[in-house]
Amino acid sequence: MFGYWDALYFIYAFIIGLLISYLLMKWAEKASVGTRKEGDGSKIYISGEDQDKVIPQFEHLQGYFTGRHVMWGFIRGINKMFLTFRREHTGLLTDYVSYLLITVAIVLGVMVIWG
Amino acid sequence: MIAFQFVTAFLMIFMGLYAFLYKRNLIKLILALNLVDAGIHLLLISLGYRLENGLLPTAPIYTGYETLKGTPMVGPIPQALVLTSIVIGVCVLSLAMALTVNAYQQYETLDVSKLRRLRG
Amino acid sequence: MNVLPWVIITPLFGAFSMPVISLLGGKFRGHWAVIVSGLTLGIAAKVFYTIWKSNEILVYTLGDTNPIGNGVKFPIRIIWEVDLFGALLALTVTFVSFLAILYSLEYMKHDTGLDKYYALTLVLELGMIGIVITGDIFNFYVFLEIMSIASYALVAFRNDTWEGIEAGVKYMFVGSLASSFILLGIALLYGQYGTLTMAYLAMKIAENPTLISKVALAFLVGGLLFKSGAVPVHMWLSDAHPAAPSSISAMLSGLVIKAGGVYAIARIIFGIFNPGLHSYLKAFDMPALNLNTLGWIIIFFACLTLVIGNAMAVVQNDMKRLFAFSSVGQIGYILLGFGIGIVAYGDKIGEIALTGAVYHIVNHAVIKGLLFFIAGAVIHQVGTKNLNELSGLARRMPFTTLSFIIGAAAIIGLPPLNGFASKWLIYESSAMYNPILAVIAVIGTVFSLAAYTRVLFTFLGVESEKVKMVKEPGNAMIVPMLVLVIIILVMGILSWQISDKIMLPTAKMLEQLNGEYIMALLKFIGGG
Numbered sequence: 001m002f003g004y005w006d007a008l009y010f011i012y013a014f015i016i017g018l019l020i021s022y023l024l025m026k027w028a029e030k031a032s033v034g035t036r037k038e039g040d041g042s043k044i045y046i047s048g049e050d051q052d053k054v055i056p057q058f059e060h061l062q063g064y065f066t067g068r069h070v071m072w073g074f075i076r077g078i079n080k081m082f083l084t085f086r087r088e089h090t091g092l093l094t095d096y097v098s099y100l101l102i103t104v105a106i107v108l109g110v111m112v113i114w115g
Numbered sequence: 116m117i118a119f120q121f122v123t124a125f126l127m128i129f130m131g132l133y134a135f136l137y138k139r140n141l142i143k144l145i146l147a148l149n150l151v152d153a154g155i156h157l158l159l160i161s162l163g164y165r166l167e168n169g170l171l172p173t174a175p176i177y178t179g180y181e182t183l184k185g186t187p188m189v190g191p192i193p194q195a196l197v198l199t200s201i202v203i204g205v206c207v208l209s210l211a212m213a214l215t216v217n218a219y220q221q222y223e224t225l226d227v228s229k230l231r232r233l234r235g
Numbered sequence: 236m237n238v239l240p241w242v243i244i245t246p247l248f249g250a251f252s253m254p255v256i257s258l259l260g261g262k263f264r265g266h267w268a269v270i271v272s273g274l275t276l277g278i279a280a281k282v283f284y285t286i287w288k289s290n291e292i293l294v295y296t297l298g299d300t301n302p303i304g305n306g307v308k309f310p311i312r313i314i315w316e317v318d319l320f321g322a323l324l325a326l327t328v329t330f331v332s333f334l335a336i337l338y339s340l341e342y343m344k345h346d347t348g349l350d351k352y353y354a355l356t357l358v359l360e361l362g363m364i365g366i367v368i369t370g371d372i373f374n375f376y377v378f379l380e381i382m383s384i385a386s387y388a389l390v391a392f393r394n395d396t397w398e399g400i401e402a403g404v405k406y407m408f409v410g411s412l413a414s415s416f417i418l419l420g421i422a423l424l425y426g427q428y429g430t431l432t433m434a435y436l437a438m439k440i441a442e443n444p445t446l447i448s449k450v451a452l453a454f455l456v457g458g459l460l461f462k463s464g465a466v467p468v469h470m471w472l473s474d475a476h477p478a479a480p481s482s483i484s485a486m487l488s489g490l491v492i493k494a495g496g497v498y499a500i501a502r503i504i505f506g507i508f509n510p511g512l513h514s515y516l517k518a519f520d521m522p523a524l525n526l527n528t529l530g531w532i533i534i535f536f537a538c539l540t541l542v543i544g545n546a547m548a549v550v551q552n553d554m555k556r557l558f559a560f561s562s563v564g565q566i567g568y569i570l571l572g573f574g575i576g577i578v579a580y581g582d583k584i585g586e587i588a589l590t591g592a593v594y595h596i597v598n599h600a601v602i603k604g605l606l607f608f609i610a611g612a613v614i615h616q617v618g619t620k621n622l623n624e625l626s627g628l629a630r631r632m633p634f635t636t637l638s639f640i641i642g643a644a645a646i647i648g649l650p651p652l653n654g655f656a657s658k659w660l661i662y663e664s665s666a667m668y669n670p671i672l673a674v675i676a677v678i679g680t681v682f683s684l685a686a687y688t689r690v691l692f693t694f695l696g697v698e699s700e701k702v703k704m705v706k707e708p709g710n711a712m713i714v715p716m717l718v719l720v721i722i723i724l725v726m727g728i729l730s731w732q733i734s735d736k737i738m739l740p741t742a743k744m745l746e747q748l749n750g751e752y753i754m755a756l757l758k759f760i761g762g763g
Contacts, residue, residue, distance in 0.1 A: 091234030104457030162426040
């Protein structure tokens with residue numbers, strides 16, 4: 001068959017990855033936990049987030065994460081493309097019909113000319 | 116030469132498409148949907164029509180009716196197809212009417228361009 | 236006894252006996268639906284096993300033993316022609332529908348009108364099974380409409396919410412227009428060739444490929460691209476799938492766009508307008524259709540779908556809408572596989588691409604079913620699907636979060652899960668055929684990764700107010716999710732074995748290098 005690998009290799013790699021991430025998490029917990037394990041003095045370490053630290057320009061990340069914030073840079077970087085796509089999705093039934101007609105017309109035209 | 120019923124069928128389909136693009140009332144859109152369907156039905160039914168030796172065709176499967184010898188018979192399959200398709204069309208029609216009533220209750224308008232809270 | 240007709244009769248009987256059953260009491264309706272869909276699953280499994288074992292196409296004539304009419308030499312009866320691809324899809328359809336009905340026992344507990352809900356769900360299942368087993372093009376249209384009407388009604392099932400009604404109106408009007416285009420294509424084919432049996436139509440078209448057949452093919456493909464939710468006609472999908480109840484979303488996203496869209500495109504192209512047959516004709520300087528053009532059209536739409544579908548998923552704040560856009564993106568991969576299968580027909584590359592596409596259909600049905608079940612569990616327990624309010628579910632719903640991680644990893648295509656195997660086949664074949672296509676496919680995956688990372692981070696973040704008092708859903712919702720998680724893991728570990736044993740024969744049977752689909756019918760004509 002094509003390709004050289006077996007699913008088992010990936011399971012080994014996955015287990016090793018899990019082990020590494022567990023060790024990393026333990027280390028990070030030790031490094032980031034405050035004076036106490038529970039209660040006020042503690043800091044939560046999950047998904048790399050430090051509640052007390054405020055990074056300049058990233059104030060919107062303060063508090064808890066919401067869906068809007070993740071991938072912020074990525075979305076920001078190609079914002080223009082997303083704006084175009086979102087604007088095209090007008091929600092007008094007439095537009096949906098015209099897109100259907102355009103699609104059929106493209107297929108029809110190409111098939112009649114080069115089919 | 117193209118028979119006039121084919122021209123009529125395609126005219127009906129294009130009228131339906133025109134209404135779909137430029138009309139906004141939901142009831143008119145339902146009519147447009149039925150117009151497109153009716154055009155296709157006309158196309159299908161006229162495919163079964165035959166004129167042989169200048170004689171008009173007779174109904175396909177109709178017992179108790181003596182056909183003249185040599186008289187052609189219209190194709191029975193398109194009629195069965197159109198019958199099925201009409202039944203489907205009625206289903207679509209009634210569901211569309213029910214949805215229109217519900218849309219009127221929710222939005223208090225039949226203008227389809229006002230139904231655009233879902234976007235982006 | 237031939238079990239094939241029972242795969243239709245069972246859900247049909249179940250759906251129309253639902254009003255009688257509901258007289259017995261509210262509880263029985265759900266249980267009856269579970270029993271009926273379980274039976275259907277068993278029958279579909281039997282059909283699949285029979286065909287897989289014998290590796291032959293099953294032809295069943297409705298109302299007779301022979302599709303050929305008395306005294307004529309051509310088929311006049313409606314036939315069902317099931318090959319391995321159809322049987323595999325029937326198995327997938329019945330399996331996911333069974334789990335969805337089991338799931339709705341608890342998910343729909345607080346809704347009214349449940350007898351109609353279960354009846355419509357069974358009718359939806361019936362329509363999809365009908366599409367994948369039929370061998371008659373008008374019968375295909377009838378089943379397509381049965382499926383479509385049931386799905387319009389189910390999208391608008393919660394008719395006290397504006398979302399369901401608006402999505403239902405848009406889906407219904409444009410969807411009916413697309414169905415009309417499909418009917419127009421069928422009418423043109425019938426007018427030109429005078430037959431409706433798919434295999435016989437294939438012969439007739441090969442004898443005399445006219446302009447009308449090209450126009451009919453264009454109408455059929457255009458309408459079916461709409462039904463499968465390809466860009467730029469994906470907008471109904473991203474409106475309708477989030478608006479439906481989650482158990483129905485799982486069926487719509489996992490099954491309806493496959494059975495009624497992608498499967499039908501593949502069946503019409505490989506069954507009726509077989510690329511091999513036409514390139515064979517062309518080699519002898521006979522008039523033939525150029526199916527390569529159609530392959531490139533499908534690749535073009537597939538690339539658009541891949542990029543735009545997955546990219547739109549990144550910017551959604553509504554969890555179900557995100558999943559729906561992701562479905563659009565995954566349809567792109569399947570279409571890409573089929574497109575390469577058409578342009579590289581008869582080649583090793585084409586075979587790999589078809590294998591990947593068929594495999595991805597099954598994988599995506601399972602994974603997207605799981606993801607929508609998770610979304611449903613979150614909606615049921617928390618009461619919102621807005622990602623901005625769902626932060627920190629992981630502590631309160633650990634099982635749901637774990638299954639989400641597995642589902643998301645599978646749909647992105649991380650090894651060792653099943654999504655990787657099928658996507659790898661598609662990447663590999665597209666890279667071998669044309670590296671640019673592979674690059675586009677990988678761009679789609681990058682967007683998909685970004686979209687699912689957002690949901691994952693939301694689940695793992697700090698708890699927000701809304702999720703403080705949440706707990707895991709009940710068993711009727713946990714069990715279907717658990718089953719799907721196990722299936723994903725098992726299919727991931729045994730991915731190459733499954734690919735060799737099931738998907739490759741399926742792709743070969745779909746590709747039908749020796750015209751098996753036509754031969755299965757010709758056997759009758761030669762004999763009678």
